Amino acid sequence: MCVGYSLGMMTVEYALAQILHTCNMFLPKGMSPKDLSMEEVSGPSLTRSEALRLRVTPRLPASVYIKAGIKNVA
Numbered sequence: 716m717c718v719g720y721s722l723g724m725m726t727v728e729y730a731l732a733q734i735l736h737t738c739n740m741f742l743p744k745g746m747s748p749k750d751l752s753m754e755e756v757s758g759p760s761l762t763r764s765e766a767l768r769l770r771v772t773p774r775l776p777a778s779v780y781i782k783a784g785i786k787n788v789a
C-alpha cells in the first residue's frame with residue numbers, strides 16, 4: 716500500500732489542471748488525433764512510446780503569466 720498516494724494524486728491533478736487552464740494545445744499542422752500513437756512503455760513509470768508533440772499557446776491574458784513570473788509569453 717502506498718502511503719503517499721493521496722499526495723501524489725493531488726500533485727499530479729494540480730499540475731495537469733494548471734496546464735489545461737493556462738494553455739491551448741494543438742496538434743502539429745496536418746496531424747489528426749487518429750495519427751497519434753497511444754503505445755505505452757512500462758518501466759519505473761508508465762510513459763508514451765512516442766513523445767507527444769503539441770503546439771502550445773497562452774489561453775489567458777498576458778497579465779496572468781507576467782504576475783506568475785513567466786516571461787516571453789507570445
Ligand code: HEM
Nearest residue numbers: 716717718719720721722723724725726727728759760761
Ligand atoms: C501518484 C503518485 C504515486 C504513485 C502512483 C505511487 C505508487 C506506489 C506504489 C505502486 C507503491 C507500492 C505499493 C505496494 O507494494 O503495495 C507505493 C509505495 C509507497 N509509496 Fe507511493 N506512489 C505515489 C506517490 C507517493 C508519494 C508522494 C509518497 C511520499 C510522499 C509515496 C510514498 C510511498 C511509500 C513510503 C511506499 C511504501 C509503503 C510501504 O510499503 O510501507 N508515494 N507507491
